Amino acid sequence: MNNLFKLLQKPLTTIVSVPQQLPRRSYASLPKRFYKKTSVLYNDGKYEVTLDSRKLKTPNGALFTVKSEPLAIAVATEFDAQKERIERSKMHLSALCFTAIDNPNRHTKTDMVNYLLNYIATDTVLFQYDDEKDLHDLQCNEWDPIIKWFNERYGTNLEKTMVMSPPNIGADDKMKVSKYLLSHSEDVLFGFIFAVDTLKSVVLAFATIDQRISVDKAVALARLEEEYQVKFWGRVEWSHDLSQQELQARLAAAVLFVHLNRSEHFVKEKLVV
Structure with a gap:
């Protein structure tokens, strides 16, 4: 779990609203850091973050509160890590918390579960091609074991497609995945969606959250075809490296958010008898 702190597109219509990376020339337009220190408070069964004497609020003006002390500490750490300017595009945990609290589009748990279920038919690892043998062999060696694990773990029967048409996802498979997702809170589902x-x-995200594969491995598998093509067309080091690091940071934040929002990470007050 400590490694996730260190690592810390269906498009912008995604349920989770996260600030996008701003170009370097826009740095001067970012808000200046107005606080000297951050801290975490426990109040009425929840944790808050303060910036000096001010309590942190969401973009919609709601008081920032979470049930998990480690999550509050992680958000405070993101704010503390800001230098002269506040770069919200790099504060993935904070953005996830803000979205979960504000829920600006008023999505219900059913909305979020349906979003994830519909995504399965477009899953990267389920689309494979046999017109290029080396790439197909790579997909079989790297992706097939994860698909097999997913089916065993969730009792599904997902099958890859070798054509442009999407794979057929059966009603029984959707029901099983839906039952698993509905067992989580709305906050946790925001993390699943971000991942x-x-x-x-969906397959790679679930495998990472279940700690079947590491964040680094999941990103490498998601970029499998891109990295394969790089061998032929060359690598623009700064561009490819930044893209990889950004994906790792986003995924690490999502996995951490899910785990720290699960009930076993909540700190409960001891009852005095």
Whole structure:
């Protein structure tokens, strides 16, 4: 779990609203850091973050509160890591918390589960091609074991497609995945969606959240075809490296958000008898 702190697109119509990376020339237009220190407070069963004497609020003006102390500490750390300017595009955990609290589009749990279920038919690892043998062999070796694991773990029967048509996702498969997702809170589902959007894959996102594969491995698998093509067309180091690091940071934040929002990470007050 500590590694996730260190690592810390279906398009912008995604359910999770996250600030996009701003070009370097816009740095001067970012808000200046107005606080010297951050801290975490416990109040009425929840945790708050303060910037000096001010309590942190969401973009919609709601008081920032979470049930998990480690999550509050992580958000405070993101704010503390800002230098002269506040670069919100790099504060993925804070953005996820803000979205979960504000829920600006008023999405219900059913909306979020349906979003994830519909995504399965477009899952990156389920689309494979046999017109290029080396690439197909790579997909089989790297992606097929994860698909097999997913089917065993969730009792599904997902099958890859070798054509442009999307794979057929049966009603029984959707029901099983839906039942699993509905067992989580709305907050946790925001994290699942952020992970899926980052990797463009439900299978890889679930495998990472279940700690079957690491964040680095998941990003490498999501970029499999791109990295294969790089061998022929060359690598623009700064561009490819930045893209990879950004995906790792986003995914690490999503996985951490999910785990820290699960009930076993909540700190409960001891009852005095």
